[in-house]
């Protein structure tokens with residue numbers, strides 16, 4: 189378990205990252221020093237007076253800006269820092285991958301723009317290529333923020349105890365159970381009585397059964413990778429027997 193998340197980001201648009209540094213749980217993690225972001229902008233490594241960064245595909249143009257930025261980032265974070273490139277060609281990011289990357293404690297993320305980065309740079313400088321999903325975005329910044337947010341939540345002290353309970357459900361490979369707040373009756377629908385019973389073990393079992401049932405209904409393939417406990421098997425088969433579509 190790491191005790192902080194240190195990330196260097198190579199990006200033309202560092203200001204975009206205010207979306208995670210200035211708000212909510214991730215913003216508090218930055219203020220508490222549990223999440224530390226540093227930025228390197230390829231534009232700062234240009235030598236032409238126009239500071240041009242969008243090289244024509246092998247059409248000559250600026251020198252290799254990304255490797256220069258990686259070198260500067262490694263100077264600050266350490267030569268052994270893991271380099272991650274966000275792209276649709278990467279390995280699909282799921283909770284386990286977030287945990288593995290979070291364990292590196294220090295990472296450099298490359299957020300590309302335009303057509304992407306030179307394949308030789310990937311071969312020579314990138315340790316792992318990661319995709320947040322099968323769709324193309326105009327830049328790697330949003331995927332980088334998704335990865336950073338997910339990793340920060342795994343650092344002790346970032347989440348309150350309730351949120352970390354939610355985290356546990358995903359860590360267990362199950363979808364989260366339904367959640368309810370006030371009022372007790374909304375549009376004629378009651379909050380499930382067990383949640384008002386004060387019986388904590390019944391509430392735990394109900395939530396676990398709901399997570400199992402939802403996973404079975406919405407993402408059955410996730411159950412294939414899980415070794416369910418005796419209690420979980422019993423709760424799921426009870427859910428199935430009571431289920432009417």
Ligand SMILES: NC(=O)c1ccc(N[C@@H]2CC[C@@H](O)C2)nc1
Pocket residue numbers: 274275276299300301302303304305318319320321322323324325326327328331
């Ligand atoms: N699915 C994803 O994680 C993803 C990552 C990056 C991306 N776009 C960038 C722009 C140019 C190139 O660097 C790749 N789109 C989708």
